[in-house]
Every structure is written in C-alpha cells, then in structure tokens.
Amino acid sequence: MTTVPAAAGDPSKEQAVVFTRIRLADRFDVPNIHRLIHQMAEFELLTNLFSATESSLTSTLFPSPPLPPFRSFTILILELSHSPIPKSADDDDSNLGFRPILGRIVLKSTVVDPESSTFASPRGNGLVVAGFLLCFPNYSSFMGLPGIYVEDIFVREAWRRLGMGKMMLAAVAGEAARLGCGRVEWCVLDWNENAIAFYNGMGAEVLPQWRICRLTGEELSKFAVD
Amino acid sequence: MTTVPAAAGDPSKEQAVVFTRIRLADRFDVPNIHRLIHQMAEFELLTNLFSATESSLTSTLFPSPPLPPFRSFTILILELSHSPIPKSADDDDSNLGFRPILGRIVLKSTVVDPESSTFASPRGNGLVVAGFLLCFPNYSSFMGLPGIYVEDIFVREAWRRLGMGKMMLAAVAGEAARLGCGRVEWCVLDWNENAIAFYNGMGAEVLPQWRICRLTGEELSKFAVD
Numbered sequence: 001m002t003t004v005p006a007a008a009g010d011p012s013k014e015q016a017v018v019f020t021r022i023r024l025a026d027r028f029d030v031p032n033i034h035r036l037i038h039q040m041a042e043f044e045l046l047t048n049l050f051s052a053t054e055s056s057l058t059s060t061l062f063p064s065p066p067l068p069p070f071r072s073f074t075i076l077i078l079e080l081s082h083s084p085i086p087k088s089a090d091d092d093d094s095n096l097g098f099r100p101i102l103g104r105i106v107l108k109s110t111v112v113d114p115e116s117s118t119f120a121s122p123r124g125n126g127l128v129v130a131g132f133l134l135c136f137p138n139y140s141s142f143m144g145l146p147g148i149y150v151e152d153i154f155v156r157e158a159w160r161r162l163g164m165g166k167m168m169l170a171a172v173a174g175e176a177a178r179l180g181c182g183r184v185e186w187c188v189l190d191w192n193e194n195a196i197a198f199y200n201g202m203g204a205e206v207l208p209q210w211r212i213c214r215l216t217g218e219e220l221s222k223f224a225v226d
Numbered sequence: 227m228t229t230v231p232a233a234a235g236d237p238s239k240e241q242a243v244v245f246t247r248i249r250l251a252d253r254f255d256v257p258n259i260h261r262l263i264h265q266m267a268e269f270e271l272l273t274n275l276f277s278a279t280e281s282s283l284t285s286t287l288f289p290s291p292p293l294p295p296f297r298s299f300t301i302l303i304l305e306l307s308h309s310p311i312p313k314s315a316d317d318d319d320s321n322l323g324f325r326p327i328l329g330r331i332v333l334k335s336t337v338v339d340p341e342s343s344t345f346a347s348p349r350g351n352g353l354v355v356a357g358f359l360l361c362f363p364n365y366s367s368f369m370g371l372p373g374i375y376v377e378d379i380f381v382r383e384a385w386r387r388l389g390m391g392k393m394m395l396a397a398v399a400g401e402a403a404r405l406g407c408g409r410v411e412w413c414v415l416d417w418n419e420n421a422i423a424f425y426n427g428m429g430a431e432v433l434p435q436w437r438i439c440r441l442t443g444e445e446l447s448k449f450a451v452d
Contacts (some may be wrong), residue, residue, distance in 0.1 A: 037367045052370025060365070060372055072298075073365050073372070104326035134367055139286070139299050141263045141360055141378050144278025146286055146299070147442075149375075152367050173441055173449035190435050203445030207438040209416050215399055216409035219429030223399035 016107040020164070021085045022171045023100035025075035026212070027062045028122035030054050032129045033075060033117065040154045055154065069098045070148060070175055071137060076168055078131040079121050101171050105162050113158040131155035133168040138185060145182035148172055151184070166202070173202075187212070242333040246390070247311045248397045249326035250303035251358065253288045254348035256280050258355045259301060260337060261344065266380045295324045296374060296401055302394055304357040304381070305347050327397050331388050339384040357381035359394040364411060371408035374398055383422070392428070399428075413438070 025033060034054050041050040061073050079085070085102055113128065121127035131154050138149040150172055155164045169186075176184045188195050188206065196206055215223075251259060260280050267276040287299050305311070311328055320356075339354065347353035357380050364375040376398055383389045397414075402410045414421050414432065422432055 003287075037370075041368055046368065049368045052368060056370035060370060073363075134365065136363065136365055137299075138364075138375065139360065139362055139377055142267055142272065142275045142278060142288060144263075144282030149364065151365055170449055173446060177447055177450035181446075182448060184442055185438055185440050186441050187436045188338055190437050196437075199439045202441065203448065204439045204441040207440060210413045210438050211416050211422075212433045212436050212438075213414055213425045214409055214411050214429040214433060215428065215429045218398060220410060221403055222429065223396055224403035 006169050015139040016110055018105050018107060018111070018162075019081045019083065019085050020105060020130075020167065021079045021081070021100050021127070022076050022103075022168055023079065024069055024096055024098050025061075025077045026066070027058055028084065029075070029077055029129070030058050030062070032077075032119055032122070033057060033061075033132055033174075035152055036129070036156070037152075038188075039156065040152060043154075066096060069096055070135070070179060073134070073136045076133040076135075076171060077121075077122070077129055078133075078164055078168055080130045080159070081125065081126040081127050083126070085125075085127070098175070103167060105164070107162070111158055111162075113156075115156060115158065130159040131164055132167065133172065135172055140182045143182035145180070147181045147183040148176045149183060150186035166198070169202070192203065242336055243308065244331050244333060244337070244388075245307045245311050246329040246331060246356075246393065247307070247326050247353070248302050248304065248329075248394055250322055250324050251287075251296055251303045252292070253284055255292055255301070255303055255355070256284050256288070258345055258348070259283060259287075259304075259358055262355070262358050262380055262382070263378070265382065267380060269380075285353045292322060296361070296398075296405060299360070299362045302359040302361075302397060303347075303355055304359075304390055304394055305349070305350065305353040306356045307353050308351060309352070311351075311353070314383065321365055324401070327393075331390070332381035333388070337384055337388075339382075341382060341384065345382065352366045356385040357390055357394065359398065371406070372420070373407045373409040373411060374402045376412035392424070395428070 007174050018189045029053060034052060034057055037052055037057075038047070038050060061075060087102065097216040116128045119129040132152065133150060133154075135148050135150045138147045139145070140147055150169065153165050153168055173184050188199060199206065257280060260278060260283055261281075263278055264273070264276060267273045287301060307335065313328065342354045345355045347355050358378065359376060359380075360378040361374050361376045365371070366373055376395065378390045379391050379394055399410050414425060
C-alpha cells in the first residue's frame with residue numbers, strides 16, 4: 001500500500017492511500033463483470049436468479065461499434081492502484097465521450113484484498129477491479145426529459161465502507177446533470193437502513209409508495225405472439 | 227356506436243362494440259401525448275411535477291431518423307373507432323418493426339366520450355386516441371439480458387375498466403417475449419389494490435421490499451461537474 005505524508009501537524013504519521021479510477025467498461029472487462037455480478041447475486045442470496053454468461057453479457061452490453069455512454073446500457077468500472085494512475089491511460093475512454101474520473105481515498109487501516117489477482121484489470125499496470133455500476137436511460141414523462149436509472153452498484157467485500165459506491169453514483173449523477181437529465185433513479189431494499197440514510201444524505205428521496213411489478217419466465221413467455 | 231349481432235341464442239339483442247388499434251406513436255401524436263400526460267398528472271395529483279412541453283417531448287422522444295421501437299424510448303398509442311379499422315392503414319408502422327395490433331371490445335353499456343374531438347387521431351378516419359403507453363429498455367444483470375420497463379400506462383377516463391390498459395401491457399409483453407427479453411417491469415402504488423390484483427392475475431409478481439430512490443432538481447444539479 002502506498003503511503004503519503006499525513007496532514008501538517010502530525011508529520012510522524014503516514015497514511016495508507018489507494019488511488020481510484022472510474023472508467024467505461026469494454027468487452028475486455030466481461031470476465032471481471034461476470035464474476036462481479038455473480039458475487040452480487042451471492043450477496044443478495046439470489047444465485048437462483050443468476051443465469052448470465054460471459055457470452056450473453058458481451059452480446060447484450062457491448063455492441064460493435066460501441067454506442068455512446070449513458071444513451072444505452074452503460075457499465076462503469078472502478079479500478080484501484082497502489083500508485084497514482086496516469087491520466088495518459090484515459091485516451092480510449094475519452095474518445096467515447098466519458099472522461100475517466102481519478103481520485104484517491106485515505107484508508108484508516110490496511111486493506112487486505114484476497115481476490116486482487118482474480119480481479120486484475122485487463123488494462124494492466126497493476127490495476128485491480130474493485131466494483132462496477134450498470135446504468136441506462138429512463139424517461140420522465142412529467143418532465144418530458146430523459147433520466148438515468150442505476151440498476152447495479154457493487155463494490156467487492158474488501159473495499160466496502162470506503163465511499164467507493166458513492167464515488168460511482170456521484171459519477172453518474174454528474175454525468176446526468178451535464179447531459180441535462182431530469183433525474184437519476186435506483187432501488188434500495190426497504191430494510192437496508194444504512195443505505196437509505198446514505199442516499200438521503202446525498203439528497204435523494206426514497207419513494208415510499210411505489211412497488212415494482214415484474215413479469216418474467218414462463219409468465220412472460222405466455223404473451224409471445226406469432 | 228357500432229352494433230353487431232349478439233351471440234346465437236339471443237338474436238334480438240345487439241351489442242355495442244368499439245374497435246381498437248395499438249400502434250407506434252410518431253411526432254404527429256405529440257399534441258395528444260402532451261394532453262394525455264397532463265391528464266395523468268392530474269389523476270395522480272402531481273401536476274406540480276408536470277413541466278413537459280410539446281417541444282421537449284418531440285425532441286427527446288422522436289429523433290430523426292426514428293430509432294427501432296423497444297430499443298429506446300417508445301410510445302404506443304391506443305386508438306378507437308366505431309367501425310372496423312382497415313389493416314391497410316398499418317404500413318407506416320410495420321416499416322419501423324412493429325405491426326399494429328387490432329382488436330375489438332364489446333361494451334356492456336354505451337360510452338360517452340366528451341373529449342373525442344379534442345383527442346382526434348392525426349391519422350384521421352374518425353379515429354380517437356384513448357390512451358398511451360411509454361416504455362424503454364432496461365437490463366437484468368443476473369440474467370445477462372435486456373428487458374422492457376413500462377413507465378406509463380394511461381387510459382382516458384371515459385374508456386377505463388374495459389381492459390384497454392391490459393391490451394397495451396400485453397402488447398409490450400408480447401413484443402418482449404418475441405425479442406427474447408428477460409422480463410417486463412413497471413411500478414404500481416402500494417394502495418392500489420385493484421391494480422395489484424389485476425397485475426397478479428396477469429402473472430406478474432409485485433416485489434414487496436424494493437423502494438425507488440430519486441435524485442432530481444437542485445439535489446441533482448449539485449453533482450454537475452465541469
């Protein structure tokens with residue numbers, strides 16, 4: 001772990017720092033994305049619903065040529081490094097219309113990431129993938145404006161409670177504001193009080209009365225028409 | 227109102243019938259769509275959130291050239307006629323990849339529609355617009371498959387409780403099944419027991435634990451980045 005001098009006034013102490021980058025995913029990220037989605041299914045005790053394959057993810061999320069980000073299904077990848085991440089590595093993503101967001105997080109204690117080799121970034125340079133966010137456009141008819149819906153925010157266990165989820169959500173909110181979107185929406189489980197307090201603190205409203213209806217599997221197939 | 231002979235066994239009675247068509251909306255439908263959305267805001271007691279204009283709807287929902295339906299924001303229009311709607315009028319929509327769905331509904335009593343001239347269809351032929359549905363793609367990462375999210379289903383007051391909302395929802399479900407989508411989702415208010423019972427009857431599951439989080443207005447603007 002890289003260490004940097006602490007703030008003036010306590011020069012004897014050093015603080016552990018991790019450098020972060022949020023960038024657009026591409027096809028080369030699919031193996032990591034597939035593993036992250038599976039971990040998310042395990043976390044939510046919903047592996048029975050997990051049927052994604054690397055092939056299905058590639059064909060549905062990464063068309064050739066790529067679509068502009070935030071206008072269709074979009075995945076952001078959160079990468080970490082022990083050393084500062086050079087800006088020069090961002091050129092590919094900037095061409096697609098999203099400038100990677102660099103940051104750093106001061107750690108209160110050392111983080112052990114037992115999965116760091118499994119989640120090595122395809123971009124190399126010792127970067128490790130720590131999480132992802134999946135979003136796509138939605139629409140507010142009352143406003144007559146597009147918005148962005150965040151389907152998934154996931155950070156691997158070793159890196160939780162460090163503000164990384166918020167970094168990704170803020171990246172989307174910033175992009176939504178820049179694009180003139182009317183709103184950003186996502187879902188939370190009603191018993192997840194920590195998450196709800198956290199989202200409220202970001203300025204989000206949790207809508208108490210709306211429930212999601214879902215038609216899937218055989219019940220959906222019944223509606224197939226010739 | 228057109229009348230047709232009743233079923234054999236009671237030849238003395240005639241039944242009122244209305245003929246229906248579900249088709250893709252286009253730019254010429256925007257004035258009607260704008261009025262329908264405003265009625266929906268009134269119905270939900272949310273006119274304070276209504277800021278859509280014909281101009282914002284046109285520019286955000288109807289790009290030139292049009293995108294394929296169900297791959298981006300998509301509006302279906304429900305039209306009614308007192309007489310059978312000829313199939314020949316469907317050519318335009320078929321070219322875009324959605325074949326209009328024709329139907330008929332036997333009415334138990336005469337329907338008076340005081341707004342029929344306000345909601346005349348731009349397609350002429352005495353067609354009247356009775357409602358609309360707005361949907362767009364969403365994505366299930368567990369399935370690794372796109373789905374369809376239905377943002378709005380609205381039928382004007384005169385034509386409610388006749389199954390027209392279900393006709394539009396079934397049209398989307400049929401298209402979703404045909405396109406290989408993993409699921410169709412929409413939202414319902416938790417106190418709307420009739421709607422919940424109706425959706426359950428269609429085979430849909432109402433998810434009890436998820437809540438929608440929304441970041442909008444000034445709280446969203448704060449995230450704008452340079």
